[in-house]
Amino acid sequence: MTAQPMSTGTVGIVLVSHSAELAAGAAHLAAQVSGGTVTIIAAGGTDDGELGTSAAKVERGLRLAESGLGVVVLPDLGSAVLTVRAVLEDEDPATNVVMADAPFVEGAVAATVTAAAGGDIKAVAAAAEEARNARKL
Amino acid sequence: MPASYEQQITLAGDLHARPAGALAVAAARFASAVSVTASGSTADAKSVLGVMGLGATSGQHITVSAAGPDAREAVAALIAILGQATKVGG
Numbered sequence: 540m541t542a543q544p545m546s547t548g549t550v551g552i553v554l555v556s557h558s559a560e561l562a563a564g565a566a567h568l569a570a571q572v573s574g575g576t577v578t579i580i581a582a583g584g585t586d587d588g589e590l591g592t593s594a595a596k597v598e599r600g601l602r603l604a605e606s607g608l609g610v611v612v613l614p615d616l617g618s619a620v621l622t623v624r625a626v627l628e629d630e631d632p633a634t635n636v637v638m639a640d641a642p643f644v645e646g647a648v649a650a651t652v653t654a655a656a657g658g659d660i661k662a663v664a665a666a667a668e669e670a671r672n673a674r675k676l
Numbered sequence: 677m678p679a680s681y682e683q684q685i686t687l688a689g690d691l692h693a694r695p696a697g698a699l700a701v702a703a704a705r706f707a708s709a710v711s712v713t714a715s716g717s718t719a720d721a722k723s724v725l726g727v728m729g730l731g732a733t734s735g736q737h738i739t740v741s742a743a744g745p746d747a748r749e750a751v752a753a754l755i756a757i758l759g760q761a762t763k764v765g766g
Contacts, residue, residue: 572697572724645725652697652724656704673725 550654550663551604552579554647555597555623556615559584565644569651577654579647580604592622601626601636609635609660611650613667615643635660639667646670680743681751685758691732695761700724702753708744710754721754 552569556562562583569579582600585591597612604610614620623638630636637660639646646667653666689695691714703710703721710721714736719726721740732738738758742750 568693572693574694574697574701648693648697649723649725652700653704655697656701656722658704669723670725673723673729675729 549577550608550660551606551610552577552651552654553600553604553610553612554581555592555612555619556583557590557592557619565647569647572648573651573655577651578604578606579651592619594622594626597623597626611660611663611667612636612638613641613643613646637664639664641667641670645673679747681747682739682741683751683755684737684739685755687732687734687736687738689734693728696727697724698757698761699727699754702757706746706750708742708747708750710742710750713739
């Protein structure tokens with residue numbers, strides 16, 4: 540897991556990928572684009588460093604990313620969603636976490652920029668989800 | 677009284693990911709609707725993916741337009757960012 544520069548006062552982001560490198564790379568890119576003011580936690584790979592996802596890494600990511608304004612979680616593919624859901628089911632109901640249904644890289648960048656701009660958890664999750672409408676070509 | 681303003685700038689460098697992010701973060705602070713136009717394509721300045729999608733490069737003329745209560749300030753802020761951020765690339 541990679542913690543980008545710590546901050547307070549923005550919604551936090553957790554990137555859950557099957558690949559530790561993919562999660563870390565997306566976190567690095569999102570931090571660069573957004574100016575480094577948002578806490579972005581990469582939760583990629585299994586506990587023993589293989590391809591897959593880890594409930595323990597996701598749980599830790601949620602704690603590290605929370606600075607009081609909530610956390611938006613972006614899963615990459617398939618079972619990453621199941622892992623996040625399982626973790627959220629065990630969380631305190633008062634926990635302010637939203638899982639965004641979004642393309643991983645574009646969603647991470649859009650969510651983080653919106654968080655950096657002071658968006659609330661709904662705005663950050665919406666920015667991630669709207670990323671699917673952004674055309675590349 | 678809502679107003680609209682626009683101003684043009686010639687990019688000193690490519691509008692890469694980092695300046696696009698800086699632009700979107702700054703644009704979000706304003707109540708006005710703010711857009712960026714390059715080579716006939718227009719993007720919402722508050723959408724980092726939209727701004728990155730313009731693919732604006734060094735030497736291109738960019739128009740920043742805003743409509744709303746703080747349109748003048750929004751255009752000034754974004755022109756300043758485009759002038760600075762694209763110099764260092766990103």
